[in-house]
Amino acid sequence: MDAKIIDGKLVSASIREKIKEKTKAIKDKHSRVPGLAAVLVGEDPASQIYVRNKRKSCEDVGIYSEEHKLPASTTQDELLELINKLNNDKKINGILVQLPLPKHIDDSLILNSVSSEKDVDGFHPINAGYLFEGKPQFIPCTPHGIIKMLEFYDIDIEGKNAVVLGRSNIVGKPAAILLLQKNATVTICHSRTKNLEDVLKEADIIVAAIGRAHFVKKEMVKEGAIVIDVGINRLDTGKLAGDVDFEAVKKISGFITPVPGGVGPMTITMLLWNTLTSLEKSIS
Ligand code: GUN
Numbered sequence: 001m002d003a004k005i006i007d008g009k010l011v012s013a014s015i016r017e018k019i020k021e022k023t024k025a026i027k028d029k030h031s032r033v034p035g036l037a038a039v040l041v042g043e044d045p046a047s048q049i050y051v052r053n054k055r056k057s058c059e060d061v062g063i064y065s066e067e068h069k070l071p072a073s074t075t076q077d078e079l080l081e082l083i084n085k086l087n088n089d090k091k092i093n094g095i096l097v098q099l100p101l102p103k104h105i106d107d108s109l110i111l112n113s114v115s116s117e118k119d120v121d122g123f124h125p126i127n128a129g130y131l132f133e134g135k136p137q138f139i140p141c142t143p144h145g146i147i148k149m150l151e152f153y154d155i156d157i158e159g160k161n162a163v164v165l166g167r168s169n170i171v172g173k174p175a176a177i178l179l180l181q182k183n184a185t186v187t188i189c190h191s192r193t194k195n196l197e198d199v200l201k202e203a204d205i206i207v208a209a210i211g212r213a214h215f216v217k218k219e220m221v222k223e224g225a226i227v228i229d230v231g232i233n234r235l236d237t238g239k240l241a242g243d244v245d246f247e248a249v250k251k252i253s254g255f256i257t258p259v260p261g262g263v264g265p266m267t268i269t270m271l272l273w274n275t276l277t278s279l280e281k282s283i284s
Helices: 008-030 045-061 076-087 107-113 125-133 141-152 172-181 196-201 263-283
Strands: 035-041 064-070 094-097 161-165 185-189 205-208 226-229
Touching: 008 045, 008 141, 008 263, 035 045, 035 076, 035 263, 045 064, 045 263, 064 076, 076 094, 076 107, 094 263, 125 172, 141 172, 141 226, 141 263, 161 172, 161 196, 172 185, 172 205, 185 196
Parallel strands: 035 064, 035 094, 161 185, 161 205, 205 226
Antiparallel strands: none
16 A cells, blocks of 8 residues: 655645734734744855745745845855844844855854844754754754654654664754654664665654655665655756655655655745744743
């Protein structure tokens, strides 16, 4: 029997409904709405699409949003000045600096300059530290969305063997920490891992976040496994493909996320969630 499809759009819609209700309640009571500022430096086409989607999603739930599009030639100091202004702007509760940044800009320096109280991406070292400690303030959106999807489908994590493919600060590492906090036994695999197929074959839960189209094949997956595909890879044909060979793997896995329509919608939803949470914290 084919796997059950984890529908990210469905889970997203239910969370966005909650965000909309809470946003309206705050507006009625405090005359405030959550505000998100997205900062985009350069012309990366994928980033432009993300930022456009973010604006539309904010509108749909009643969140104020603004975009700051800067040329690729922007200096580090100019970018720091903008972030400083947004840190002090009362109508802005969340600041998102779209990655990747141009090569001449130091990512860490920029991410560290965003106020940890407006860090809705959860990338500031203070928020990474809180997450590590098990007392998260802002959880990075993609891994947060993955956990929300598992919860929505009543998938038990405790005691499961979870294998995370990829060790990025944005997805792999925080996903591993969150799964660990849900009492999974977690293995992180990466490009230097030996016998990757054998490790994957033992997984009850696979989180694939390596950015290689169709990397996870049917032979690497245990029957009934839960497969979460974070990959968004553009094929030569122009089509989008995940890190998992979806058509083959769905025949053996228990649950699987499609690409598109799986993890993708959840990332923006959790960004909206974090922006609302930021306003809630500031008025409580
Ligand atoms: N680039 C790719 N994913 C992300 C994300 O979640 N946040 C930001 N700021 N940039 C990204």
